[in-house]
Amino acid sequence: MANKETKEKTEQSLENRCPACKASISYNPKVGKWKCEYCGSEFTLEEMQKENDNASTEKKNRKEQKPEDTYDGYISYKCESCGAEIIADDQTAATFCVYCGNTAILQSKLSGKFSPDVIIPFKKEKTDATNAFKGLSKGRPLMPKGFNDSHNIEKIRGVYIPFWLYDITVSGDVVMDAKTVEKWTVGDTHYTKTNTFKVTRGGNIHFSKIPVDGSTRFANDIMNTIEPFDYKEMIPYNHAYLSGFYAEKYDEDPNVIYPEASNRALNSARIILKDDARYATKVIVSDQLEAKETERKYAMLPVWMVNVKYKNKMHIFAMNGQTGEFIGNIPLDKGRTLLYTIIIFTISMAICILISYLIFMGGN
Amino acid sequence: MLKEKMSNFIEENKMDIVIVTDSFYYATDGKNEEYASDFYDYNDFGMQFENYSGVLLLRNAYEQDPYFDMYSFGNAQLYFTQTEYDSILDGIYDDLHSGNYLDGFLSFVSRTDSYIKSGPPSAMKNYYVDEKGYLKQYYRIPWLISIGISSILTLIIMIILVNKNKMVTKARQAEDYVNKDSIHITNRKDVFVGSHTSSYTSSSSSGGGGGGFSSHSGSSGGGHSSGGGRHG
Numbered sequence: 001m002a003n004k005e006t007k008e009k010t011e012q013s014l015e016n017r018c019p020a021c022k023a024s025i026s027y028n029p030k031v032g033k034w035k036c037e038y039c040g041s042e043f044t045l046e047e048m049q050k051e052n053d054n055a056s057t058e059k060k061n062r063k064e065q066k067p068e069d070t071y072d073g074y075i076s077y078k079c080e081s082c083g084a085e086i087i088a089d090d091q092t093a094a095t096f097c098v099y100c101g102n103t104a105i106l107q108s109k110l111s112g113k114f115s116p117d118v119i120i121p122f123k124k125e126k127t128d129a130t131n132a133f134k135g136l137s138k139g140r141p142l143m144p145k146g147f148n149d150s151h152n153i154e155k156i157r158g159v160y161i162p163f164w165l166y167d168i169t170v171s172g173d174v175v176m177d178a179k180t181v182e183k184w185t186v187g188d189t190h191y192t193k194t195n196t197f198k199v200t201r202g203g204n205i206h207f208s209k210i211p212v213d214g215s216t217r218f219a220n221d222i223m224n225t226i227e228p229f230d231y232k233e234m235i236p237y238n239h240a241y242l243s244g245f246y247a248e249k250y251d252e253d254p255n256v257i258y259p260e261a262s263n264r265a266l267n268s269a270r271i272i273l274k275d276d277a278r279y280a281t282k283v284i285v286s287d288q289l290e291a292k293e294t295e296r297k298y299a300m301l302p303v304w305m306v307n308v309k310y311k312n313k314m315h316i317f318a319m320n321g322q323t324g325e326f327i328g329n330i331p332l333d334k335g336r337t338l339l340y341t342i343i344i345f346t347i348s349m350a351i352c353i354l355i356s357y358l359i360f361m362g363g364n
Numbered sequence: 365m366l367k368e369k370m371s372n373f374i375e376e377n378k379m380d381i382v383i384v385t386d387s388f389y390y391a392t393d394g395k396n397e398e399y400a401s402d403f404y405d406y407n408d409f410g411m412q413f414e415n416y417s418g419v420l421l422l423r424n425a426y427e428q429d430p431y432f433d434m435y436s437f438g439n440a441q442l443y444f445t446q447t448e449y450d451s452i453l454d455g456i457y458d459d460l461h462s463g464n465y466l467d468g469f470l471s472f473v474s475r476t477d478s479y480i481k482s483g484p485p486s487a488m489k490n491y492y493v494d495e496k497g498y499l500k501q502y503y504r505i506p507w508l509i510s511i512g513i514s515s516i517l518t519l520i521i522m523i524i525l526v527n528k529n530k531m532v533t534k535a536r537q538a539e540d541y542v543n544k545d546s547i548h549i550t551n552r553k554d555v556f557v558g559s560h561t562s563s564y565t566s567s568s569s570s571g572g573g574g575g576g577f578s579s580h581s582g583s584s585g586g587g588h589s590s591g592g593g594r595h596g
Contacts, residue, residue, distance in 0.1 A: 140528050173551055188565050195559040202551030206543040224535035264538035271537065276549050330529040340525065345518040352510035360503050 016103070016243040019043060019051035024081060024102045026244025029122035029302075029321070034243065048240045077104060091217060094160070094247035105242050109249040115298075116237040118165075120229055122158055122245060122302040122321045129156055129304035129319045132326035141340060144333040147310050154314070155307040158321060160242060160300040161218055162250035165209040166261040167296070170269040172289035173202030178279035199282070201273040209297070210261040214250030218303075219316070220260070225327045226320040229301055233322065237300060247300060254296060262291035366466060369473045377480050379440050380409045380418030383469050387425040393433070393593045396424055400435045401588055415439050415497050421472050423460065432460060433593040434472075441499045441589045442484045442491055449591025452476060457594060499589060 018025040018036035025043075028035040033042045043051075076087050079097040086104070088095050093109035096102065110116065136148040146152075175198065182193045209231055213223035266289050274282055302321025307314060310331065317328030366383075373381045384403055390396055400422045410416030417438030424431045434452055436444050452475045459468030484491075490502045 140525075142525050142529055169546075178554075188567070189563050190566065191561060191563045193559055193561045196557040198553075198555040198557055200551060200553035200555075201549060203547070203549035205548070206546030207538050207541045208543050210538045210541045219532075221532050221534045225532045227535065228540040261538070264535060265541075268537040268539050268542060271539075272542070272547060273549065276552070277554070327531040329532050332526060332529055337522070337526070341518060341522055344521050345514050348514035348517045349510050352513050353505055356506050356510070357503060360501075 016048060016052050016105075016240055019047060024243075026103065027121060027241050028244075029125050032121070032123075034240065045238060045240060049238070052240065075106065075108075077106065079104060091215065091248050091251055092246070093249045094242040094245065096246070103243045103245075105239050105247070107239075110239065110247075114249050116162070116300045117297040118234045119160065119237045119241055119300040120231075120234050120302055120322050121241045123233075124302075124304065124319060124321050124324050126156060126158065126304070128324060129306055129326070132319055132324065133306055133308070133317060136326075136330060140330065142332050142337050143330050144310070144336075147308075147330065152308050152310050153306055154309045155305075157305050158245040159303055159305050160245055160247040161223065161303050162214040162248055163211045163223075163299045163301050164214045164250070164252075164254045164257065164261075165211050165297040165299050166207075166258065167294045168207045168210060168262055168265040168291050169204055169294055170207070170265050170289055170291050171202075171204035172287065173200055174270055174273045174284050174287040174289065175200050176274065176277060176279075176282045176284050178277060178282045181280050197279065199277045199279065201276050202288075203273070205265075205269050205272055206294075207265045207268070210264055211299070211301070212252075212254075212257045212260045214252045214254070214257070214298070215248050216251055217248065218305075222316065222318050222327070223303075226303065226318050226323075226325050229320065229322055234299070241300075245302070250298065254298075258293060262293070265291050366469055366473070369470060373473055373477050377477065378417070379413050379438065379480075381473060381476065382407075382409055382418060382420040383423075383472065384420060385423040385425065385465075389426055390424060390431070393431070396422060396431055396433060396593065397435065397590055399424075400433070400590070404435070404437055404588070410437055413438065415493050415495070419476055421469070427595070429595040430460075431593060431595055432456075434476075434591045435588050436590075437588045438497050439493050440480070441493055442488050443480050444589065444591070445485055445487050446592065447487075448479050448485065452479070453591050453594050497588070 016025050016034065017023065018034075018039060018041060020041045021036060021039040023036055023038040025034050025036045025048075027033075028042075031042060033044055034048050035042045074087050074089055075092075076085055078085055079100060079102055081102040082097065082100040084097060084099045086095075086097055086099075088104075088106065091109075092106065093114075094103060094105045097104060108114075130150055130153065133153065134148050134150055137143055178197045178199045180195045180197070182195075184191050211223075211227060211229070213220050269289055269291075270284060270287060274284060304319040304321050306317040306319065306328070308317060308328075309315075313331070315328060315331065317326065319326040370381050370383075382404060384400070386399070388399065390399075400420050403422075404410065404416075404418065404420050409420070410418040415438030417440045418436075419440050420435045420437070422433055422435065432453070434444075434449055452472065455475050456468040456471045459465070459471060490504055492500055492502060494500050
């Protein structure tokens with residue numbers, strides 16, 4: 001039983017087994033099915049559910065621990081394949097046994113209020129992420145040589161990251177100072193007439209599934225930059241998709257992070273309303289806009305996290321596990337930056353002098 | 365006395381000096397210039413000097429207020445900019461206008477002489493006279509403009525290249541999540557507040573004397589420069 005003082009709990013883990021040979025099985029993004037590495041069989045979600053639901057029910061009968069809703073510390077769980085006792089931290093919802101590599105899905109992290117509503121399964125594989133990293137040098141002359149060597153990759157993990165998706169309706173008005181300009185000429189005199197208007201535009205605009213990263217462990221700006229995900233491929237959540245990947249549960253209160261979504265919606269609404277007015281110059285002077293949340297969903301979205309070590313500094317890159325958008329901040333090579341500055345300056349000086357000489361020769 | 369002064373001028377400065385008065389119809393100042401240039405060439409002035417150097421004062425008494433102007437040929441062109449021409453012509457204006465022609469001409473010779481003896485003005489330091497007698501400018505590299513343009517261009521290009529390395533940005537908008545069919549603009553008010561009209565007049569090129577010096581060719585080929593011409 002759980003020892004509440006030390007805040008440890010032995011966790012019941014879910015796993016997915018190959019219906020054919022009972023080996024540990026993972027979701028294959030390229031095929032879109034579960035593929036067994038041992039016997040080569042492929043299975044759809046329905047086939048997996050038939051087999052694995054029974055298995056977990058069995059396990060439930062064997063072990064009687066009932067997990068609690070929230071834990072403060074670490075969870076220890078027993079690997080179903082090799083029996084090793086593994087410690088995982090509080091946020092981890094799915095992980096791998098370091099000894100035998102078996103996926104373990106920690107059910108308590110994904111049930112009750114932590115049960116995700118929807119998921120977008122991985123479409124890109126680890127090799128896609130590695131290749132995208134290797135391709136970073138394209139069009140980036142200021143990247144240090146050897147930075148995108150795959151040996152610099154310290155860790156590369158496919159993680160289902162928790163997101164809150166907000167449906168928001170913005171309604172209200174914006175008021176602008178706007179101007180139109182007319183110009184005309186009579187003889188040698190040039191006239192400019194400036195007309196000033198007070199312009200109001202108002203209405204309502206609906207935004208669908210604005211994503212906000214629900215985990216403090218993943219930087220918001222990185223998660224912003226891999227947007228957007230294609231929501232057409234979003235499906236109801238099922239544990240089975242986590243096989244072969246890591247997963248985290250959310251630790252940000254959705255009410256606390258809601259303003260991130262609402263501010264984005266308000267900013268976009270201002271632009272849309274402003275664009276509706278046709279004037280030469282427009283400046284918003286006041287607005288009465290209100291953002292109202294109409295729906296919220298908890299989603300697991302696929303991201304390949306790539307940790308790179310270069311010259312003893314860590315750099316984080318991320319790839320959208322569905323679209324393949326690969327992003328991160330690349331350090332600047334100081335030497336190359338200086339070299340390019342000098343070369344570009346010298347070439348433009350030469351061109352300027354050449355053009356001025358040609359003009360001079362033309363004049364003479 | 366005038367002749368003596370002019371002979372001294374020629375000997376000391378190694379260029380000719382000519383004073384011509386005539387009366388002929390002219391429609392434009394250019395006609396006077398043509399006359400002066402032809403007169404200088406056809407009478408072989410400047411022959412014994414390098415590049416046919418010399419100066420000529422022309423007075424055309426056709427009008428009630430006679431036209432007069434000064435022309436320089438060959439190397440003499442290097443000694444006069446608009447400033448010097450203006451100074452000489454203004455300086456002799458009163459004498460010529462009041463009929464003191466001798467004083468005016470003497471003044472012309474001495475003023476011209478002093479400008480030549482003080483050497484080419486600093487504004488002319490990049491000019492030279494070619495073998496055909498034309499006033500030409502040496503090519504000077506425009507350092508300031510080139511450095512300015514190159515610096516701006518380099519800055520722009522480097523900013524573009526640096527930004528290629530920095531991909532991560534915080535999202536401030538939600539344009540990808542707008543439900544396009546849901547945009548309902550129900551309130552549109554455009555209230556006219558006022559208007560303001562401003563104007564400016566562009567000045568077309570005004571006539572009158574002194575529109576800068578320039579190098580032209582005479583009918584026999586030599587180059588020359590001229591002042592702005594005066595009436596009086």
